[in-house]
Structure formats: structure tokens, C-alpha cells
């Protein structure tokens with residue numbers, strides 16, 4: 001009889017032992033189905049010596065039911081799952097879950113049925129059917145996905161199938177992806193680029209662990225360089241994973257990839273439709289997907305023959321996941337490369353201090369691209385002191401910025417205004433009684449969105465229509481918008497530049513690949529004069545006619561003052577500035593601020609990156625902050641305020657007394673209420689020598705909490721709310 005140990009996907013149980021029925025083999029990494037009470041549970045066969053579990057007597061072992069027809073998870077991936085669970089103090093099955101596709105993908109390929117419009121357009125239609133006909137043009141997906149897209153019930157769509165308005169299509173889930181051709185359109189690289197590319201290509205050929213920091217100024221052609229490494233991996237028959245910080249950037253990447261390799265890469269992200277998910281996951285596990293591009297969730301995919309990982313815009317905070325398993329995809333990518341024994345390239349124009357430090361220490365090999373491609377100059381940066389050059393009343397653009405915008409419009413060049421605030425105004429209040437619109441579920445103001453005529457919470461999604469009167473004093477027409485969001489800045493641009501073609505670019509307006517594609521095409525086709533956008537437009541885009549960038553409020557990011565506020569502000573402004581003057585015409589950047597003396601602003605204005613990083617490093621060293629010390633956070637929450645407070649106090653009361661670990665708090669979190677849960681935080685600041693994870697595990701492991709209390713551990717936190 002063969003005993004097997006399973007890591008099982010169950011919220012309470014993690015590890016269970018079973019036996020293999022006679023004649024059934026299942027090596028480590030196999031994905032299996034096993035009985036659990038009257039039900040079934042999915043599990044992965046694990047090395048018993050690496051996974052502690054209770055010894056069950058042989059006689060009580062139940063046989064597993066089925067070994068699923070997918071290749072076993074490779075050892076390198078199993079080690080990665082163990083490492084991630086251990087480092088981030090997360091349950092191993094929660095980490096392993098990120099490697100699984102859908103249940104359907106595990107069951108095998110085969111076919112799926114999707115539906116699409118037949119083109120039939122009857123004269124008389126119910127309003128719901130008419131709406132569905134409108135919404136589903138060009139779409140093909142499962143009934144459930146189409147129902148979501150069209151915002152109608154599945155019943156309505158079934159009726160449309162019966163009426164011949166929708167037809168079924170059989171989709172082959174194992175149809176192969178077109179093969180990328182490494183020679184399709186190889187570029188002529190500049191000498192700097194060639195040197196960088198040669199390093200990467202050699203490392204891919206070496207097939208050994210090699211972490212790189214590709215530090216290249218904006219517009220230096222970092223993508224072109226790492227594409228050469230991608231080409232080498234393709235030549236060698238190895239797979240490549242490219243991580244991007246957000247899905248919005250993938251459109252742009254797809255086009256460039258296709259131009260270079262002749263075919264698009266395989267996409268992986270959370271909003272793929274079911275059939276694409278199944279197809280992509282299966283191609284990944286079987287080694288048929290050559291190059292996979294995705295957001296951070298692609299990192300744990302069970303690649304069969306991974307040969308290279310690229311993390312583009314590696315400094316981006318969105319690589320840090322802040323719910324579920326709180327991991328940093330940038331850091332875990334390096335660990336994965338180590339287990340897989342392959343190179344990993346972190347690419348950025350504004351690397352995180354942590355990454356620079358590791359390069360300085362010789363852990364990462366630093367590869368530099370100090371100049372823009374094609375002789376383009378970095379833009380000139382000027383500061384507009386808003387205390388001296390004040391905008392008109394009720395306006396936010398200083399006269400100098402307005403004059404520059406007019407100048408660009410007259411010359412037929414493009415401008416970009418950056419403000420990291422969605423919507424029209426961040427706060428709405430009653431002029432009469434002072435009532436402020438607040439989210440009932442969160443410690444946050446409701447943000448007015450004029451385009452959709454709603455007040456919305458950006459934390460929990462709570463939305464209400466903008467009311468006609470104050471809900472408190474019932475005065476009609478008395479609401480005032482306080483402060484600007486991008487929609488309001490767009491209104492101001494329309495006022496000062498009549499006739500200008502303006503695009504508002506936020507996650508609200510560019511919420512689908514089609515819309516992103518349309519925006520990029522319009523910007524490149526000179527159909528847009530002024531782009532007003534949030535951080536969504538600060539990176540990745542290359543618009544040659546864009547010659548002016550205005551930062552509407554450089555001080556915004558410095559408020560709140562968390563550990564990385566300075567660095568984040570520097571990165572954001574340097575990135576958005578980097579959109580200017582990428583073509584033949586030189587670029588100019590105006591930064592509006594009330595604090596021109598702040599170190600970040602001064603460094604940006606002087607174009608002195610080193611000065612900024614030196615000052616930042618010094619401040620972090622003083623504070624014992626990363627990379628010189630370590631931080632971890634404990635976040636306690638409950639729907640019951642008293643219960644949350646009590647639990648936080650209990651944790652605080654049991655704090656360890658160690659020389660190299662300092663515990664701050666508990667204190668109410670800055671977001672004291674979030675999605676209906678009251679929150680408290682403790683912050684742990686430790687020396688690098690401390691075993692923070694073990695300390696936290698021992699500390700919290702000895703405590704018990706009421707079932708309504710959630711205690712989250714955040715190692716190397718990025719969010720301090």
C-alpha cells in the first residue's frame with residue numbers, strides 16, 4: 001500500500017493523508033481528487049517530509065479517487081509555494097491555489113460551447129433583448145459571461161438562443177497558439193542597448209539563476225533589450241513570463257510584441273473569459289505557451305519549461321498584493337527564478353530603493369541604459385510655485401501652465417496633465433449646513449463622478465446618485481464640489497482651450513481592452529490634443545507628438561506621509577515626465593507645487609536622481625526602514641468595533657520583548673472603517689537580523705480570537721492604511 005500526503009484545498013484543513021488504490025501512481029506534484037467526509041476535495045501530492053501533518057493509522061486511510069490528467073506541479077514550483085507561504089505567513093494552500101487554473105482546465109481540454117449573435121434582427125424586441133443585441137456585438141462567450149456583459153439575466157439569453165438570435169459555437173480548448181518567430185523583426189540596437197541585450201541573451205543561454213536590474217531612463221528602449229532575451233528563450237524552446245503592473249498596459253505590450261515576433265503572446269489575467277483561461281492554463285502547463293504576459297497573478301502558473309522572467313515597471317506598487325496572500329510579485333519573481341535556475345530581469349526607469357541597494361550589494365547585476373533611444377533628450381523640468389503663481393479662483397491650472405497648453409495647441413502638439421484622482425471632486429458638501437458625503441462602509445469621502453452622475457466610494461464600490469438636495473437640511477441645489485479630480489481638470493481645460501480635443505484617462509474611462517486600444521490609436525493618430533489622466537497614463541506609453549507634461553498637484557502624494565511617500569512621488573512624477581519629448585521634438589514638464597523646497601521636488605527639478613536616492617536612503621537608514629531594517633504589519637478587523645479593539649489590545653498585550661524587534665501600536669488604522677469592518681494596526685520594526693516571521697508566528701499562534709475577528713499579517717507592507 002502506498003501512503004500519500006496531500007496539500008488539500010480546504011479552508012480549515014491543509015494536510016491530509018490518503019492511500020493510492022492498487023495500480024495507481026501519483027508522483028509528487030500530481031493534482032488529485034480525494035474523498036473528504038461525504039464530499040470531495042482537490043489536493044496536490046506533496047513530499048511528506050516537507051509537509052507536517054498528523055500521522056493517521058494505515059487502516060483509516062481512504063483511497064484517493066482520481067489523478068487528474070495534468071502534468072504534476074514541478075519541484076521548483078512546489079519549493080516556491082513553500083517559500084512564499086513561509087515568508088508571507090500565509091496558508092500553503094492559499095498560495096498553491098494561485099497556481100491552479102479552473103476546475104475545468106484540470107479536467108482536460110476538449111471543447112466548450114460559446115454563443116454569439118446570429119445577425120438576425122427582428123422588428124419587435126423586448127427592451128431586454130434589444131439591450132442585449134446592442135451590448136453583444138462582436139462578443140463570443142459563455143451564456144453567463146454574455147449575461148454579465150449585457151447586464152441581463154441568463155434566462156433572457158437562453159430565450160434568445162431559442163429564438164435564433166444567438167447561436168452556439170464549439171470552441172476547441174487545445175487549439176495551439178501561433179508560434180512566435182524570434183527573427184520576425186529584429187531591431188538595430190544602439191551600442192548601449194546591444195551591450196545590455198548581449199548580457200541577457202548570454203544569461204538565458206546559460207540557464208542558471210541570474211537576477212538583473214535593468215535601470216534605463218524613460219524612452220531608452222528597455223523593452224527592445226529584454227525582447228532579445230525573450231527571443232533567445234524562444235529559440236531554446238524555453239518559456240517566458242513577462243509581468244506587467246496592470247492589465248491596462250498589456251494592450252500596448254501586445255502590439256509591440258506582435259510587431260517584434262509576428263504573433264501576440266499568451267495573455268493571463270483575472271478578467272480572461274473561461275475558455276481563454278482554460279486554453280491558456282493548459283498551454284502553460286504543457287509547455288506550449290511560449291511567452292505569457294500577465295499581471296501578478298501569472299507568477300504562480302505551473303510552467304513546464306520556464307526559461308526567463310521579466311518584471312517590467314518593477315518599481316510599481318501594484319506588484320504588491322494587499323488581500324489574500326499579501327505577497328510582492330517583484331520579490332517572489334526573483335525567488336522563483338532562483339528555484340527554476342533561470343535569469344530574471346527587473347526593468348525600471350525609477351527602481352525601488354530596495355532594488356538599487358541589492359544591485360549595489362552585488363546581489364543583482366545592474367545593467368544601465370543611460371540615454372534615450374534615437375538621440376531624444378530627457379525633458380526640461382520646471383517648478384511652478386502655486387503660492388506665487390496662483391491659479392484663478394476656482395481653477396487649478398497656473399497661468400504659466402495654461403499659456404504652455406495654448407502654445408502646444410497652436411503648434412499642433414500634444415499635452416498631458418497628470419492628477420492622481422479619479423472623478424470630478426474628492427469631496428462634496430452642503431453649502432448650507434456643511435454636511436459631507438461619507439461612505440457608510442469606509443472612513444472615506446464619496447467622490448463625485450460627473451460623467452456617471454454618481455457619488456462613489458473608491459474603497460468598497462458603494463455608489464449613490466447625486467441627490468438634488470442635501471440629505472441633512474433638505475436645501476435644494478446646495479451641494480458644492482471641493483477640490484479637483486481629473487474630470488474637473490478636463491472641464492477647466494475645455495474652458496481655457498476652447499476647441500481642444502480632450503481625453504480623460506482613468507480606470508473609469510479605459511475599462512476594457514477595446515477602449516484602451518481606441519485611446520492609443522487616437523493619441524497616436526493626433527486625434528487628441530490634451531490627455532488628462534491618473535497614474536494609468538504615467539508609464540509605458542510612447543506618444544511622439546507629446547511635448548508638454550503638467551503635474552497638477554505634486555504635493556498630493558506627499559500627504560499622508562507613509563514610509564514610501566517620497567519615493568512614490570518621485571517615481572510617479574519622473575515616470576509621467578518621461579512621457580514628454582520622446583519623439584523628435586523636445587519635451588517640457590511643469591510641476592505645480594506648494595512645496596518647491598521639498599527634497600523630492602528639488603531633486604526632480606534639478607534632474608538629480610542620485611541626490612534623491614541618497615537623501616531617501618539616509619532617511620530610511622535613520623528610521624531603520626527597508627532596506628536597512630524590516631517592517632511588518634498586523635491588521636486586526638471585525639464588523640464589531642469593540643471586538644476589533646479587544647483583539648488588537650490582546651495582541652498588543654502579548655507583544656514579544658526582544659532586543660531587535662520593536663512593536664508600535666495597536667492604534668486605529670488610518671482607514672479605521674473599511675468595507676464595513678473596523679480596523680486596528682500594529683507595526684513591527686525589526687533589525688535585519690531578526691527572524692520576524694518566526695516571532696510573529698509564535699506571538700499570534702499562542703492567542704485565540706472570536707470567529708468574527710480577522711488577523712492579517714503583512715510582511716514588507718506597502719500600504720499603511
Ligand SMILES: Nc1ncnc2c1ncn2[C@@H]1O[C@H](COP(=O)(O)OP(=O)(O)OP(=O)(O)O)[C@@H](O)[C@H]1O
Pocket residue numbers: 187188189190193216217218219220221222223224348349373539540541542578
Ligand atoms: N533599437 C531600436 N530600434 C528602433 N526603435 C527603438 C529601439 N529602441 C527603442 N525604440 C523605440 O523607442 C521607443 C521607446 O522605447 P521603450 O518604450 O522600450 O522605452 P522604455 O525604456 O521602456 O521607456 P519607458 O520606461 O519610458 O516606458 C519605443 O517606441 C521603441 O519602439
Ligand SMILES: [Zn+2]
Pocket residue numbers: 439440441442444457458459460461462675
Ligand atoms: Zn466605502
